[in-house]
Amino acid sequence: MLDLAIIGGGPAGLSAGLYATRGGLKDVVMYEKGLPGGQITQSSEIENYPGIKEVVTGMELMEPWPEQCMRFGLKHEMKEVTRVTKNSDETFSIYIAGGEEMSAKSVLVCTGSTPRRAGFEGEDEFFGKGVSTCATCDGFFYKNKEVAVLGGGDTALEEALYLSNICSKVYLIHRRDAFRASPTTVEKIRQAENIELVLNSSIKKVYGDNMGLQGVISIDKQGHERDIKVPGIFVFVGMNVNNSVIKQNDGTFLCDTNDSGEIIVDLNMKTSVAGLYAAGDIRIQAPKQVVCAAGDGATAAINIISYINE
Numbered sequence: 001m002l003d004l005a006i007i008g009g010g011p012a013g014l015s016a017g018l019y020a021t022r023g024g025l026k027d028v029v030m031y032e033k034g035l036p037g038g039q040i041t042q043s044s045e046i047e048n049y050p051g052i053k054e055v056v057t058g059m060e061l062m063e064p065w066p067e068q069c070m071r072f073g074l075k076h077e078m079k080e081v082t083r084v085t086k087n088s089d090e091t092f093s094i095y096i097a098g099g100e101e102m103s104a105k106s107v108l109v110c111t112g113s114t115p116r117r118a119g120f121e122g123e124d125e126f127f128g129k130g131v132s133t134c135a136t137c138d139g140f141f142y143k144n145k146e147v148a149v150l151g152g153g154d155t156a157l158e159e160a161l162y163l164s165n166i167c168s169k170v171y172l173i174h175r176r177d178a179f180r181a182s183p184t185t186v187e188k189i190r191q192a193e194n195i196e197l198v199l200n201s202s203i204k205k206v207y208g209d210n211m212g213l214q215g216v217i218s219i220d221k222q223g224h225e226r227d228i229k230v231p232g233i234f235v236f237v238g239m240n241v242n243n244s245v246i247k248q249n250d251g252t253f254l255c256d257t258n259d260s261g262e263i264i265v266d267l268n269m270k271t272s273v274a275g276l277y278a279a280g281d282i283r284i285q286a287p288k289q290v291v292c293a294a295g296d297g298a299t300a301a302i303n304i305i306s307y308i309n310e
């Protein structure tokens, strides 16, 4: 029987693992289906993590975190959790892809979020063949070529800037003429010589052949279409929370969630179910920052230690 099962190994899960093990919990397993680090490892640069003065990649930021946690006894299992249920004896069952089942006295859900699809024609067909959600991963394929970026938030603008250093030109397509991103990032976008703003426009479709993408048809609010001939488009239109692990067989959620499926927690990261906690991007009103996710993880772990000891 585990003291604590942490589901997800991003900044929230890793910080929780550090605080839980260093705080004395003995059997703590962090289930992370991939390499630990979370979604920030896809970011080309991060400059707002306190104490890290240099601009580093997300991968560089997260690289030391797992080793620090393991030193205090956190175990990482590279497994995908499919479901968590609560038993009548107050313990939890953790169901793992492939059929394995574990028991735990407490569970912390830190499964974060994943990029949303925009829903234009051809998006799924060309996903991985010209349509991407990761500039760090795929940007280099378009070195000295023109690409498009869709979205008006921090991710779209920051990744457009990153791509503008690799690609010959970036078309930034956004459905409004105002950006959601922070003003300093918007200013950098406006200064960049090889970024063309295609505003008040959405994407009607993307097209290509079996070799990959060849272009994007944008359409503005007046209905004017434009054929932008690019071999790649990067879609950054927000994130969906990964809440499938708390979905029960009858379709209900194990604990209370809001209309967007985010887990409702209190200031201790406690959910509506005793022994079940949530931290990071998965929780309501998450500021969606690495430092906040890490803080959530630490807060949750401190409270889980009290829960277990009681």
Ligand code: FAD
Residues within 6 Å of the ligand: 007, 008, 009, 010, 011, 012, 013, 031, 032, 033, 034, 035, 036, 037, 038, 039, 040, 041, 042, 043, 044, 045, 046, 047, 048, 049, 079, 080, 081, 082, 110, 111, 112, 113, 114, 155, 242, 245, 279, 280, 281, 282, 287, 288, 289, 290, 291, 293
């Ligand atoms: P995540 O980082 O999403 O980690 C969740 C982990 O859970 C993932 O590793 C996933 O593989 C795992 N997982 C999910 N489901 C399961 C399952 N069923 N079983 C096992 N494992 C599972 N924030 C900043 O502060 N500054 C920035 O500059 C910044 N830039 C960003 C740039 C980009 C491109 C993106 C996408 C995000 C950026 N963010 C930035 C936001 C930041 O990355 C997130 O707020 C933060 O990573 C959230 O941490 P988390 O631990 O809650 O979740």
Ligand code: NAP
Residues within 6 Å of the ligand: 048, 117, 118, 119, 150, 151, 152, 153, 154, 155, 156, 158, 175, 176, 179, 180, 202, 236, 237, 238, 239, 287, 288, 289
């Ligand atoms: P976001 O802030 O939700 O922005 C999504 C953008 O996509 C918006 O501009 C939205 O347009 C647009 N959009 C949504 N659906 C669309 C569709 N179907 N078609 C076309 N456009 C669509 O998402 P994000 O940029 O991924 O950021 C997520 C969170 O992480 C935010 O809280 C952000 O601040 C944070 N983050 C922070 C940093 C940083 O601190 N440096 C970096 C990255 C992310 P509208 O504006 O019209 O709604």
